Amino acid sequence: MTEDKTRRLTALADKVFSVKSDPDQLNVDEKVLRKLRNIHPMTISEYRVEDGPVAWLLVIPTTKELMDQFLDKRINERELFEKTQAGEAYEAVYLCSALVLEEYRGKGIIKSLAIKAIDEIKKDHPIESLFVWPFTEEGDTAAKKISRLVKLPLYKREK
Numbered sequence: 001m002t003e004d005k006t007r008r009l010t011a012l013a014d015k016v017f018s019v020k021s022d023p024d025q026l027n028v029d030e031k032v033l034r035k036l037r038n039i040h041p042m043t044i045s046e047y048r049v050e051d052g053p054v055a056w057l058l059v060i061p062t063t064k065e066l067m068d069q070f071l072d073k074r075i076n077e078r079e080l081f082e083k084t085q086a087g088e089a090y091e092a093v094y095l096c097s098a099l100v101l102e103e104y105r106g107k108g109i110i111k112s113l114a115i116k117a118i119d120e121i122k123k124d125h126p127i128e129s130l131f132v133w134p135f136t137e138e139g140d141t142a143a144k145k146i147s148r149l150v151k152l153p154l155y156k157r158e159k
Contacts (some may be wrong), residue, residue, distance in 0.1 A: 062090055084139065093127055
């Protein structure tokens with residue numbers, strides 16, 4: 001069953017984000033996961049039930065300068081990731097992606113994962129803002145709710 005839930009989350013990611021057909025987006029593979037963990041251990045979060053993962057969250061702490069470049073469309077998501085280096089002082093957190101299997105939606109899973117990740121990153125970095133590039137209405141709504149709960153301003157990149 002673990003394999004089934006992992007396969008379903010992967011298929012959901014492909015459906016929502018279409019990263020294989022958009023070179024501007026971050027295509028998460030093992031190399032990307034290693035760099036994310038090196039940037040900060042809380043960049044990747046997972047919620048599991050007894051038979052496997054049902055939600056994945058990816059956040060990227062970065063500099064305000066890179067956030068501004070991304071929001072102004074001077075760099076894309078992949079470039080944002082590539083230009084973010086481990087060991088920097090991060091002032092912003094990019095709410096990169098949140099995936100929840102349909103039958104587990106509406107239970108606050110992503111909200112809880114995000115709050116925990118942001119709070120942990122804030123212990124190590126002077127985080128002043130959040131930013132998002134929403135692909136769905138649900139993602140946009142979740143980002144706004146998370147922003148309110150962690151009391152940080154939210155900036156949005158338009159499509």
